[in-house]
Amino acid sequence: MTSADQVTYESIEALSQNIQAQSEPFRQLIAEVGNTIVGQEVLIHRMLVGLLANGHLLIEGVPGLAKTTAVSCLAKGVQTGFQRLQFTPDLLPADLIGTLIYRPQDQQFVVQKGPIFSNIILADEINRAPAKVQSALLEAMQERQVTIGSETYLLDEPFLVMATQNPVEQEGTYPLPEAQMDRFMLKVVVGYPNRDQELAILERMASTRPKIATQAVATPADILAARALVDQIYVDRKIQEYIVDLVIATREPKSYGLSLDEFIHYGASPRATINLTLAAKANAFLHGRGHVLPSDVKEIALDVLRHRVILTYEAEAEEKSADDIVQTILNAIPVP
Template sequence: MIQPSAQRSRVIELTEEIKLHSAPLRRIVSEVNHVLVGQEKLVHRMLIGLLANGHILIEGVPGLAKTTAVASLAKAINTGFQRLQFTPDLLPADLIGTLVYRPQEQTFVVQKGPIFSNLILADEINRAPAKVQSALLEAMQERQVTIGTETFPLAQPFLVMATQNPVEQEGTYQLPEAQTDRFMLKVIVDYPNRNEELQILRRMSKTAAKFDIAPVTSPAEIMAARDLVDQVYVDEKVENYVVDLVMATRTPQAYGLNLDELIHFGGSPRATINLTLAAKANAFLAGRGYVKPQDVKEIALDVLRHRVIITYEAEAEEQTSESIVREILAHIPTP
């Protein structure tokens, strides 16, 4: 068992390492901000997904620079990037690839699809039907793709950043619950404020507004940062706080919350894992070698909002999964 003094020394040492290895992440933010205005939270969440090896679902109405944000992040990292435009006529083979028959050789050969890259932008993912969305499941969870009888590992880092319009928009399909659970974070992008809107006007109101983003880091530096994220210290009190938050979405009555009739399904164990990893990544970005309860609280809404499935009673009372998660966060004592 590690003694408290030894643990403190390791945390101090780790903090110094993190300050050194977080420099590439700061360079990414600087480059992306050359293009984006007022999307600090979105950029921050994308970096958390990158560090914690978790996929991100970005939701917002058209025109809020969701696609631009993901494309800018990909350009700032010297790695593979593929943009997949999801449409109603898209087929699973268009994503993962297929077997192609060569009559001259009388054999089938594997034709790999665009999923075989590092950063994948699944643009407007909810415009494709469920069978296409489900084609991403194995790649997102297992980091591998099966074509025919062969299984191919995907290169690291591998990250899916999907954008979607709200389900109220015409021509969209609601994502299957099994797939939304594979996303570590669901980030809601809102309209910019007036000052930000004015900056956007001045920066982008050109017939050919182009911004060059230089690659400022490499996959090797990202993987090295991930190794440090794994070492970030999580105290037992913080661990219990994470577990209580997730358990409160399943059995709210046990925590004194009158929400049983409003929640159909709560967060799975994947929610517990992702909340811990995201909190570690948040601590890393703050330059710390240990997780604070505030790290958990700051990221919990994005981790849990798409994992709490509400009942018809909740909809009748005009409750949303987000409002329920906020109530849980306000009720569970912070250590």
């Protein structure tokens, strides 16, 4: 081992020890949310990944799977601002971001800020609002700012959008535009609980006044400090190349010996490469490590890529989903 390698190894070990100490509030946060939510460990984990990696989350599942409750519990576990926005077909962009209001007494327009000016935003049933309302979130999600009239206002940090949606085959829903989908770092698909989990839900929640008591165990300062550590987590060159190969394989599957061209209309954008790297770093943080392993990438890759692979009609005709395509790629690309 060279001296340079030794310095790198020692710095990673020191970072890992620091991470193990700094990640305690987030382990407590997982436990607090888990006290209310039964059987959604993956969802809770991905919400923490989004919080640490400064990335927005899209949660899809049929009604009644505690998607909204999970986000609400997470917000209660953090001492920060929280707004729930119920998306409906008659919602207007001004209802989200705010508007200019004329005051006759002053004979001037003043800015009335909307509920988007908070820290954690729950966009509930986001696909029940038309495209113009969904697009109103684009600037806020990407640039962390909102323009009202001729003025631009920066949003406070941390700023995180966690949106829930029903599957598009449900009545009265509008599919999210590709540009909107790409703004979400992760898309988590929530399934039904198993029999034991359903029994636990019955025992815990079958009451006219179910107890949902989540204690605040983390602060915005904890989140920002943790993000600074996430940025320092080491990603080896081979793992960087592995991430790039996974993303490019969604665009050029033939280059990797995969016969998927007829099923993929558009592959993942460079934003997917960035988000997969950040999500893998956040995953390493939650495991108390100062370096990323290939398992961190594989664990999170499906949630980062599934909504960025646009399928062809041939794929739909053969009943192939984006999950099937991404899983095929994950199985085919050699792990470093």
